[in-house]
Amino acid sequence: MAHDHTDRYFPEVPMTAPTISRLFSRGITRTLLTPHPVEHYVRSLGVNWSDDPTGATVVAVDRPVADVTVITLRLPAGVDRPAPGAALEIGVVVDGVVQRRHYSPVDPATRSDGLATIAVRRHPGGVVSEYLWSEAAPGMRLLLGNPVGEVTLPESRPTDVLLVSGGSGITPMLSIASTLVGEGHCGDGATGRVAWLHYARRVEDVPFRDRIRELSRAGVEVRVVATSDPDPTAPSDPVSGDLVGHLTADHLDDVAPWHSDATVFLCGPDGLADGLADTLGADRYAEVLRERFTASTGPVPEGDGGTVTHVRSGVSAHNPGTTLLEGAEAAGLSPKHGCRMGICHTCTAVRVSGATRDLRTGEVDTEPGCLVQICVSAPVGDVEIEL
Template sequence: MTITVQPTQPCRPAPGQHVSVSVRVNGVRHTRCYSPTLVGGASARCPDLRFTIGRHPEGTVSRHLYEHAEVGGVLELGPPAGEFVLPHPRPRRLLFIAAGSGLTPVLSMLTGLAAEGYDGSAVLVYYTRTPEHVPRRSELDALAELPNVEIVHAHTRSDAGLLRGRFDPAHLTAVAPWYADTPTYVCGPSELVDRVREVYADRGSGAMVKTEEFTLPTVALNPGDAGGEVSYAASGVVAANTGSTLLEQAEAAGLTPEHGCRMGICHSCTAVRLSGCTRDVRTGDVDSEPGRRIQVCVNAPVGDVVVEL
């Protein structure tokens, strides 16, 4: 679904940044991060924000918005945040690779480039199941009309696009043979992001890739992570360590720590680890420095841990 929001105070995220959106469901405040595009022109003091949100079966916020968002409704917005943004000065050539809802920050970048009169060349390779699964098609088609923007549709369940199937290095060879020397922005599921990173690393061009992903990779926790106890010092709650993330364990213990994206992007869930060791579920790295601020959504306790929550 796509919704347009009129901020009551100026909120101008840089193209590619995200904004936290909060709703109340059964009296509980829930927050998630979405990447908007600006509506109203580059010169507008307080532009509208347009969000495209994929509905997930277990998504509390996405399901609530899908079922209850209406004209005149009120949402709570946080300040713009995120480092998935374009550099200055702009490169003369840019490549974007996206899948599914990963389109949103990339679309923001492309519309931002168009608004500022970017005269370099930009190519987007966008993966969806079929043409019917392409959101905001009219905006993509309008961008494709620009002489320096190429939109390449790749469909995994249809032959209607220029490319067919999931991401493959041959796709880049076909539509962007110069990719290894070009700044490349990738957003989508972790499988896509990881595969693109591998392809560029094999070419010695890993530094060219900047990524953002909307799902956590599946990481097998070390069997030694579970065991011991997790103590939430500010709440006085102590629970057996199950090995899942600190956020998940805190929620299971009845706590409601502040959080947003749940994927380590927005940094709204940071808390001080007073003692013990934690593992970053994205990288597998462990750390035990007392007093360090960590993101509870992407860190799992290893044995006994005390965190200031």
């Protein structure tokens, strides 16, 4: 099965290395090559993976705070940086399996040197974040996919902008705020206003505090708010201001007393979103532009999970109730996918038999032969899936 798609897409083309390079340079990208990772084809031609013209090259790595890897990438020629707020799809090969995740560059849209900076927070058990924390180094090659992002800074800039973020949500907000500052949107003599509330467990765990201070000096009303009790021994940080704890109406009024007319961007965990919704009320919250880089899913109910049989590959594996995508990857497969959060439908596969739970809604579906998004579906009992 592995080569079916190759035959279909390139029936007449001799697949030499120069041919692949020409296809890439014409914009015929990995989309045509899925479900197989690019290096599968490149390697099958005997071409060194480091010569692949579509990947990104790591040019600098920094680990400025605990558990955060800041990576500066050189994008290949012809690849545009994503719009402020959107994310790049980055792929790495770990234990022979391609793993892809989305990271939002922190740079302003005006950056024109072909570089992009991403920050990867290390999660316990996070395959990609752990790998990059321990392995990322200048010269490393990374796979690049298509940019994703539901929410980006509109071409026609809103006059007043309020950014609200938590945790890893700092990165798209940095890009948006930096872009606005670079365009002279706020600060002395400008007609626009930009404010930003960022929440973190501890201020000292927040990367890019120097950049945040620069944004503050350039006219962004910014506060980094510690949600846990401040450490009395930690050095005070001017970006933290006087605000502490979880989001309240006072926080909004402190940083942006004009927020009722502002365009509000949100990127952060569900708890932060719930707090903002409670504070603004349902009607106003419905206008908030929320960026997600992970699916919003509930806990796995007790009793979920089962044996998943991937009928095309013939691989069966126990799945403890995680997504069918993660289960397949853990079993050594590389299913086609994009956003990993139920948006793009790239991962859709036929559930031949069994029941699956949509982890976003909790609903269980049992109809045989149905298409399911494997990135947000988990088995409830034994399942056969067309992978």
